[in-house]
Amino acid sequence: MKSRSIVALAAVTALSLTGCAMGGTGPAATSAPAVTASAKPTGSITVWSWDVAATALKRLATEYQSSHPDTTIDVVDIGYDNAYDKISVGLQAGSGLPDLVTIETDHASGYLSQFPQGFVKLDSVIGDKKADFDPSKWAAATGTDGGIYMVPWDSGTVALYYRSDYLKAAGVDPNSLTTWDALIAAGERIKATTGHTLMSIDVSSGATFGMLMQQQGAWIFDAQGNVSVNSPQAVQALTVLKTIHDKGLLKNVKGWDGRVSSTKAGDSAVHPxxxxxxxxxxxxxxELSGKFGVVPLPAFGDSARTAANGGSNLAVPAQAKNPTLAADFAAWVLADAKNQASMMEKEGLFPAYLPALTEPIFNQPDKYFGGQKVYQLFAEQTAKIPPVNFTGDAAKASDIVGNAVVAAVLNGKDPKTVLDDAAKQIATATGRQIAG
Amino acid sequence: MKRLGLVAAYAALALGAVVSLLPFWWMAIASTHTTSELFATPLPWLPGPQLLENLARLEQSTEFARVMLNSLGIAVVYTIFSTLVSAMAGYGLAKFRFRGRGVLLGLVLLTMMIPMQVLLVPLFQMMASIGWIDSYQAVILPFLANAFGIFLMRQAFLDFPDSLVEASRIDGAGELRTFYRVVLPVALPQLAALVIYTFMSQWNAFIWPLLMLNTETSYTVPLALNRMIGLTHVDYSGLMLGSLLATLPLLLVFLFFQKQFIAGLLGGAVKG
Structure with a gap:
């Protein structure tokens, strides 16, 4: 008994070692498994999700089961905060994952490059729907071989939220905030009249810096996967944040809780x-109902006036027992205007599926925003989000970028210098070339 | 002068007590407000009216009562068997003379140096291949033999006089009887300390239960509380209430075994 278990242990250790080696070497010679569309999928699947996304899937699973006899869909809320520990171990072990998993967009490329064999290719199911999805989401769900591996779910379309009462008091017309320069000028007026700062952000997270790069179609990495965090667009983005801080218009807060508290306390006038x-x-x-409005992000020249922050996808792991049903359910939920619109209405998940954005709900005024049709604004911007290349190394780069942003914005260093430096560090950490 | 020193000492102690109790006070206060109120400036410091609503929501969104039972069952079973294994193995390593005893003890201690992260994937694969994923035994079994516990119990038994064991054998008691009736009662303080430690470690365990349990109704308390951290809304009041309720069993275990525990702490203080 004892010797047998030791043999078993040695065997699985060896197995996991080969698993790691495969994961690290990038795309392997054999192609990833693909799914064949079936007219009538049957059987049962398990789905992992979290929070409101799990609530939405549970609701739609019931509908799917009644319109598709002989199917059972079991949705499990695995909790958002540590979901990736569970998913990563399952991918590494090659077992233990369900038929369908939820993966956020900023994790998608990382998983696809680290586990090129880990997910089922979905080209036969949604391959012809590229034009129907948020372009930035589609890019992030595309594997290293060009195939589509995840069904985009919801978009994190970015815009500029503003306190209408502060802007009114300072005599600022929100529709005049079309460029970052205009916003900074308005910020000075708002500060002079109301005493409020322009924005409360967590500088060290680098998230706002990312948005400002993405709206110009730039990011930490360029389309070829080279490090481009010191591109002219990136320098421009960081300079804007630095200027906002240097003029005393920025309130630096810590993390999620800090941002929520600061917004609730009414510290700042706008929130990208x-x-x-x-x-x-x-x-x-x-209690702040009626005090907020939304306009598109201010632009840099003729750049886009939006970016992306967040949003999820559904993916079928290669180890799924019923990939056919899993893919069919994912497409039924996500590539369907009515179902996507229902998730907007009931769970607040904003569709990445563009045909859904013409549903009546996106045309309705929102009481919280004083009757403004905010969802219409986000719907208009979603198709315009510039796709960027997250690569598999976004996680490795994020701390370096965060430090660079802090150095420039809070510690007064020159943006170009810190970003050149960050580019070198990222190139060393990831083995990538600096774009040039 | 002496009085002044006493006053200063009490003041320092009172300050220490306030500092260490403040988080608990805040936890209790936070569980009686809505989450929205917890983001207000200034923070609320007095009880609010939301306790029952929070409790209802906690139960409804995480099946908290069921989850508490799961945690309790897992922790109790784990504690009983793990302390038993520790005591028996420790006794064996302390009192039985056999070839390779030192090497064996060294190997046991060596396992303390293996980081948890290295074990996760192979252990996960073992559990998957036996088909134990999403079962309670998969949460309990892999960590039943606990190197720290074995070492602690070995040290406890080391000073136990050999002549007592021999006397018991001469009187006709079997090995098991000698262990339970003669040896174990002497080590009660250490055993109580180990029980508290083991129960706490299993009660707070997060990563392994997270990997093993795949059904919402079979979750343990930390996993259920983890579900309250959402994408755009962190249910802090529910989290605080859940954490508060989750500390109660720990408190009870501690109070129950405390007398023995303190005796255990002092056990090594005076060498007799």
């Missing part, structure tokens, strides 16, 4: 944030 921020505003600060 994704569409899901509406959910946070409406649940944590009901």
């Amino acid at each position: 944030e994704a569409v899901w921020w509406i959910g946070t505003l409406e649940s944590e600060m009901k």
Whole structure:
């Protein structure tokens, strides 16, 4: 008994070692498993999700089961905060994952490059729907071989939330905030008349810096996967944040809780944030109803006036027992205007599936925003989000970028210098070339 | 002068007590407010009216009562068997003379140096291949033999006089009877300390239960509380209430075994 278990242990250790080796070497010679579309999928699947996303899937699973006899869909809420520990171990072990998993967009490329064999290719199911999805989401769900491996779910379309009462008091017309320069000028007026700062952000997270790069179609990495965090667009983005801070218009807060508290306390006049921020505003600060409005992000020249922050996808792991049903259910939920719109209405998940954005719900005024049709604004911007290349190394780069942003914005260093430096560090850490 | 020193000492102690109790006070206060109120400036410091609503929501969104039972069952079973294994193995390593005893003890201690992260994937694969994923035994079994516990119990038994064991054998008691009736009662303080430690470690265990349990109704308390951290809304009031309720069993275990525990702490203080 004892010797047998030791043999078993040695065997699995060897197995896991080969598993790691495979994961690290990038795309392997054999192609990833693909799924064949079936007219009538049957059987049962398990789905992992979290929070409101799990609530939405549980609701839609019931509908799917009644319209598709002989199917059972079991949705499990595995909790958002540590879901990736569970998913990573399952991918590494090659077992233990369900038929369908939820993966956020900023983790998608990392998983696809680290486990090129880990997921089922979905080209036969949604391959012809590329034009129907948020382009930035589609890019992030595309594997290293060009195939589509995840069904995009919700978009984190970014816009500029503003306190209408502060802007009014300072005589600022929100529709005039079309460029970052205009916003900074308005910020000075707002500070002079109301005493409020322009924005409360967590400088060290680097998230706002990412948005400002993405709206210009730039990011930490370029389309070829080279390090481009010191591109002219990136320098421009960081300079804007630095200027906002240097003029005393920035309130630096710590993390999620700090941002929510600061917004609730009314510290700042504007908040560049994704569409899901509406959910946070409406649940944590009901008393501020009627005091917010939304406009597209200010632009750099003729850049896009939006970016992406957050959002998820559904993916079928290669180890799924019933990939056919899993893929069919994912497409039924996500590549369907009515179902996507229902998730907007009931769970506040903003569709990445563009045909859904013409549903009536996106045309309705929102009481919280004083009757403004905010969802229409986000719907218009979603198709315009510039796709960027997250690569598999976004996680490795994020701390370095965060430090660079802090050095420039809070510690007064020159943006170009810190970003050149960050580019070198990222190139060393990831083995990638610096774009040039 | 002496009085002044006493006053200063009490003041320092009172300050220490306030500092260490403040988080508990805040936890209790936070569980009686809505989450929205917890983001207000200034923070609320007095009880609010939301306790029952929070409790209802906690139960409804995580099946908290069921989850508490799961945690309790897992922790109790784990504690009983793990302390038993520790005591028996420790006794064996302390009192039985056999070839390779030192090497064996060294090997046991060596396992303390293996980081948890290295074990996760191979252990996960073992559990998957036996088909134990999503079962309670998969949460309990892999960590039943606990090197720290074995070492602690070995040290406890080391000073136990050999002549007592021999006397018991001469009187006709079997090995098991000698262990339970003669040896174990002497080590009660250490055993109580180990029980508290083992129960706490299993009660707070997060990563392994997270990997093993795949059904919401079979979750343990930390996993259920983890579900309250959402994408756009962290249910802090529910989290605080859940954490508060989750500390109660720990408190009870500690109070129950405390007398023995303190005796255990002092056990090594005076060498007799």
